[in-house]
Amino acid sequence: MSDRPLSNLSRQPIKNINPSRGQTGELMGGAWYPPPLSRLEDTGLNILNVADLVLKVLYFGGYMAGHMIADIVKLPYTGVLDSVMEHLKREKYVEVRGTGGVGEAGFQYLISSAGVNKAREALERSQYAGPAPVTLQHYVQAMRDQNRERLIVHEEELRGVMRHLVISDDMLGRIGPAVNSGLSIFLYGPPGNGKTTVAETVGRMVLSGNIWVPYAFDVDGQVIRVFDNVNHELATGEERIRLGVGMSPDPRWVRVRRPMIMTGGELTLAGLDLVYDDINKYYEAPFQVKANGGMFLIDDFGRQQVRPRDLLNRWIVPLEKGVDFLTLATGRKIEMPFHVLIVFSTNIDPRDLVDEAFLRRIRHKIEITDPTPEQFREIFKRVCTAKGIKYDEQALAYLYKEWYLNQNRKLRAVHPRDLINQLIDIATYLNKPPVLTKEMIDRSATSYFVNI
Numbered sequence: 027m028s029d030r031p032l033s034n035l036s037r038q039p040i041k042n043i044n045p046s047r048g049q050t051g052e053l054m055g056g057a058w059y060p061p062p063l064s065r066l067e068d069t070g071l072n073i074l075n076v077a078d079l080v081l082k083v084l085y086f087g088g089y090m091a092g093h094m095i096a097d098i099v100k101l102p103y104t105g106v107l108d109s110v111m112e113h114l115k116r117e118k119y120v121e122v123r124g125t126g127g128v129g130e131a132g133f134q135y136l137i138s139s140a141g142v143n144k145a146r147e148a149l150e151r152s153q154y155a156g157p158a159p160v161t162l163q164h165y166v167q168a169m170r171d172q173n174r175e176r177l178i179v180h181e182e183e184l185r186g187v188m189r190h191l192v193i194s195d196d197m198l199g200r201i202g203p204a205v206n207s208g209l210s211i212f213l214y215g216p217p218g219n220g221k222t223t224v225a226e227t228v229g230r231m232v233l234s235g236n237i238w239v240p241y242a243f244d245v246d247g248q249v250i251r252v253f254d255n256v257n258h259e260l261a262t263g264e265e266r267i268r269l270g271v272g273m274s275p276d277p278r279w280v281r282v283r284r285p286m287i288m289t290g291g292e293l294t295l296a297g298l299d300l301v302y303d304d305i306n307k308y309y310e311a312p313f314q315v316k317a318n319g320g321m322f323l324i325d326d327f328g329r330q331q332v333r334p335r336d337l338l339n340r341w342i343v344p345l346e347k348g349v350d351f352l353t354l355a356t357g358r359k360i361e362m363p364f365h366v367l368i369v370f371s372t373n374i375d376p377r378d379l380v381d382e383a384f385l386r387r388i389r390h391k392i393e394i395t396d397p398t399p400e401q402f403r404e405i406f407k408r409v410c411t412a413k414g415i416k417y418d419e420q421a422l423a424y425l426y427k428e429w430y431l432n433q434n435r436k437l438r439a440v441h442p443r444d445l446i447n448q449l450i451d452i453a454t455y456l457n458k459p460p461v462l463t464k465e466m467i468d469r470s471a472t473s474y475f476v477n478i
Contacts, residue, residue: 058172068106069160069161070164071158081145089134093132100277158242170363184202201228204392211225212370213369214392216438219394220394233285234284236281239318240252241253250311251309254316257313285320290325291326297313298312309354314344324370327370327379335384344366345388346387348364396439399437425471
């Protein structure tokens with residue numbers, strides 16, 4: 027397998043494409059940013075496509091000022107959108123009906139009857155009327171430029187990140203190299219021992235820093251939406267990014283925290299390809315595209331509606347080649363960069379899911395085992411401290427003997443948290459302070475454990 031970049035570390039200077047063809051991006055303080063737009067040609071878009079987008083916005087919005095249109099389509103008015111509005115006026119698709127501010131951006135525009143007909147034609151092709159897309163070329167290059175370097179983590183750094191977890195040195199020794207691979211991790215083991223917690227902790231470490239993603243990108247006039255408020259978290263301080271006097275990054279891009287997207291049993295093969303909206307007539311990017319530059323966690327692997335073998339087959343090319351192939355409704359395939367750390371998490375025996383040939387393609391397999399009695403005690407102490415309950419060694423010894431040894435029950439890392447929460451609920455009902463007594467432990471364990 028080829029090593030692929032994942033994290034935004036030190037970078038070499040990035041060369042720009044000729045401005046007449048649009049720019050790929052530049053460096054500011056060692057970080058990539060979308061270059062400012064000074065003319066329509068910098069967007070890489072055709073004036074007719076942008077004009078159709080503006081007409082759809084006016085069709086839905088009615089009477090609007092130029093700066094309001096610019097805010098919706100995320101294009102600067104001066105130098106970029108003004109040329110589009112001039113085109114629409116010449117074609118008599120829009121009319122100026124007054125001004126509400128200084129300069130042309132304050133002009134109040136009204137769509138004409140001819141413009142309404144033109145807008146309806148455009149809506150027949152696509153109902154999309156939001157931020158102008160970037161080109162596929164710009165998106166691909168931006169993802170490559172922002173993911174040139176892999177994250178390299180060392181033992182002392184990993185210990186610091188994992189300090190809130192009770193985890194063995196042996197386990198740390200497996201997680202560290204897996205993170206450094208930047209490729210794929212397979213977490214397996216009994217339920218309730220923190221596989222998801224480990225994955226999320228790794229994600230926070232791997233995903234430090236921010237990344238720019240577009241609202242959408244364009245493929246032959248087809249719009250594919252990338253940014254959404256569910257899977258992307260806006261980076262703090264975005265409004266302070268400035269490139270110079272009167273210059274800002276291309277507003278078609280959004281600065282977000284490197285994404286960590288998690289799916290479970292609801293994942294299907296269809297969800298890993300472009301999702302076409304038959305009504306609105308545009309595409310939604312699949313999970314792995316939204317996760318580019320970050321981590322994609324497939325939780326409860328093996329419980330999806332699709333066979334595990336089929337799901338793993340879907341990942342063979344991306345994991346080995348660092349590229350993914352998506353299919354448009356027309357049948358055309360497009361090649362996408364795949365800069366994603368894939369984490370599979372399951373409590374099913376891997377041998378019951380896939381054969382050795384498939385597991386071989388997953389770089390690192392890590393078993394998250396049951397805690398030892400010493401680890402269980404440490405977790406129990408930490409939970410008591412966090413919940414404001416006085417720890418009692420004798421009470422824990424009673425719990426361990428009566429509810430684990432005598433009933434041949436396995437220790438799970440999640441049990442201390444759940445049992446203490448049960449105890450607090452019972453104490454609240456009885457209007458008593460939560461205390462680790464034999465009676466309260468028995469009541470908590472009785473209402474929590476189920477003998478199967």
